[in-house]
Amino acid sequence: MIALTVLAASFSGRSMAEPADYYKDQKVVYHNDGGGPDNVAYFKRLLNSIQNHIAAVGKDRVEIRVVDHSGGVEMFQIAKTDKEIAARLDALKAQGVRFLVCANTLRERNIDPSTLYGVTERDIVPSGVAELARLQGMGFVYIHL
Amino acid sequence: MIALTVLAASFSGRSMAEPADYYKDQKVVYHNDGGGPDNVAYFKRLLNSIQNHIAAVGKDRVEIRVVDHSGGVEMFQIAKTDKEIAARLDALKAQGVRFLVCANTLRERNIDPSTLYGVTERDIVPSGVAELARLQGMGFVYIHL
Amino acid sequence: MIALTVLAASFSGRSMAEPADYYKDQKVVYHNDGGGPDNVAYFKRLLNSIQNHIAAVGKDRVEIRVVDHSGGVEMFQIAKTDKEIAARLDALKAQGVRFLVCANTLRERNIDPSTLYGVTERDIVPSGVAELARLQGMGFVYIHL
Numbered sequence: 001m002i003a004l005t006v007l008a009a010s011f012s013g014r015s016m017a018e019p020a021d022y023y024k025d026q027k028v029v030y031h032n033d034g035g036g037p038d039n040v041a042y043f044k045r046l047l048n049s050i051q052n053h054i055a056a057v058g059k060d061r062v063e064i065r066v067v068d069h070s071g072g073v074e075m076f077q078i079a080k081t082d083k084e085i086a087a088r089l090d091a092l093k094a095q096g097v098r099f100l101v102c103a104n105t106l107r108e109r110n111i112d113p114s115t116l117y118g119v120t121e122r123d124i125v126p127s128g129v130a131e132l133a134r135l136q137g138m139g140f141v142y143i144h145l
Numbered sequence: 146m147i148a149l150t151v152l153a154a155s156f157s158g159r160s161m162a163e164p165a166d167y168y169k170d171q172k173v174v175y176h177n178d179g180g181g182p183d184n185v186a187y188f189k190r191l192l193n194s195i196q197n198h199i200a201a202v203g204k205d206r207v208e209i210r211v212v213d214h215s216g217g218v219e220m221f222q223i224a225k226t227d228k229e230i231a232a233r234l235d236a237l238k239a240q241g242v243r244f245l246v247c248a249n250t251l252r253e254r255n256i257d258p259s260t261l262y263g264v265t266e267r268d269i270v271p272s273g274v275a276e277l278a279r280l281q282g283m284g285f286v287y288i289h290l
Numbered sequence: 291m292i293a294l295t296v297l298a299a300s301f302s303g304r305s306m307a308e309p310a311d312y313y314k315d316q317k318v319v320y321h322n323d324g325g326g327p328d329n330v331a332y333f334k335r336l337l338n339s340i341q342n343h344i345a346a347v348g349k350d351r352v353e354i355r356v357v358d359h360s361g362g363v364e365m366f367q368i369a370k371t372d373k374e375i376a377a378r379l380d381a382l383k384a385q386g387v388r389f390l391v392c393a394n395t396l397r398e399r400n401i402d403p404s405t406l407y408g409v410t411e412r413d414i415v416p417s418g419v420a421e422l423a424r425l426q427g428m429g430f431v432y433i434h435l
Contacts, residue, residue: 018416026423033290045360049419052394056417070190070290104197126163127201129194129288133171136286141426143419144289144434145323145360178435215335215435249342271308272346274339274433278316281431289434 026062028053029135031144033128034071040082043075046145047088050097059095065135069102069128073109076101079117086117093118102128171207173198174280176289178273179216185227188220191290192233195242204240210280214247214273218254221246224262231262238263247273316352318343319425321434323418324361330372333365336435337378340387349385355425359392359418363399366391369407376407383408392418 030050035042046066054062068075076099079086089099103124106113113119125131136142175195180187191211199207213220221244224231234244248269251258258264270276281287320340325332336356344352358365366389369376379389393414396403403409415421426432 022416023420023424024427026420026427028423031288049360052417053419053423056394056420057423062420062423070194104201126167127197129198129290130168130171130201130207132288133173133198133202133207133286134168137169137171141423142287142432143321143422145419176433215339249346271312272342274343274435275313275316275346275352277433278318278343278347278352278431279313282314282316287432 023057023061026057027135027138027140028062028064029132029140029142030064030066031132031142032066032068032072032075034074035145036071039071039074040078040085042145043078043085044088046075047085047092049145050092051088054092054095054097063140064092064097065140066097066099067102067125067128067131067135068099069105072128073101073105073111073116076116076119077111080115089118099123100125100128100131102126102131104128168202168206171202172280172283172285173207173209174277174285174287175209175211176277176287177211177213177217177220179219180290181216184216184219185223185230187290188223188230189233191220192230192237194290195237196233199237199240199242208285209237209242210285211242211244212247212270212273212276212280213244214250217273218246218250218256218261221261221264222256225260234263244268245270245273245276247271247276249273313347313351316347317425317428317430318352318354319422319430319432320354320356321422321432322356322358322362322365324364325435326361329361329364330368330375332435333368333375334378336365337375337382339435340382341378344382344385344387353430354382354387355430356387356389357392357415357418357421357425358389359395362418363391363395363401363406366406366409367401370405379408389413390415390418390421392416392421394418 032046050064075085079089101116101119101124103126105128113124177191195209220230224234246261246264246269248271250273258269322336340354365375369379391406391409391414393416395418403414
């Protein structure tokens, strides 16, 4: 077990061996439309991946937006009672991540935006999918877990 | 309930407050390889999202292609009997959306293309995945629900 | 049945009718984070799609990298005993495909990389998601089955 840990450390430590310019500046849009049947597990995995992404590239070198529509909007409903998800959202926002919520989803699902954790009017976009295309047109690259 | 509806309307109405040039012209390829276990629900969600996309950007400002392979080809089998999916496909085509079907999937699954709703020979592409890459190389941005 | 087969052949044969310059040179990154609940079926479908991709475009005209993180890393654990997956991995590598494994996933899941089929130290990248963005910034287009 000790040997395994050392080996794993040696592999994962490779990141320190990357040249300083391994990552150029990045603009990234994450697509979040949920990951049922277990949405909570999906949201934790998503938020953890974004945190790892920032840690790898450095928060001053990566601009991240998360477009949330369809089942993805449940993340902000769940965060009202799930302290861990709420804390991860807060931590990512403090590092500059912006979470954008689809107005079409709110209307179709009859969701009152005031019931969404940490979402304000300026976080609402007219259409999640159109926003995904708009941001890619502005140079953001796309990732969908 | 009335208050909620008004609030939701106020939020979703924000789209009208977007500047006229919020969206530039878009070219978008949707990746459809199905969304089991409930493919029907997935296809309805996909077609609804594409309709919302066009409504947001305007049909003269967005060119949309849908690459259908693997489980995604079932959409055209289901549409033979599901009137709602057939109607949504027709409506999207009337707005310029093109649905492309993977020849490899037809061969591997022994699907006779004449059993697919609304698919003609010119809608068949040699390989769905190669087409996704080809279209991105031509400036289409990628969305996979 | 014979008629169906002939018809299908006629459709799938359309690829031979594509103009010789139908595909330009491609650089493609596949995103593999698993596809539970049936990961084995997902991995076979993924590897089959990549093989079809190469066959369509030609191995000298397409450069493919597969970024494996989260549940996607199980592909290399399964390949230790699943001869079919191992053989497909070997065949794709022989055609130039590179499989990259996320160091964060190895650390979080306590996976000893020596237990992964065919993975060497130079296949490990610091972060799977950051690598997906990095490669897109280098002109690779993104596909996630």
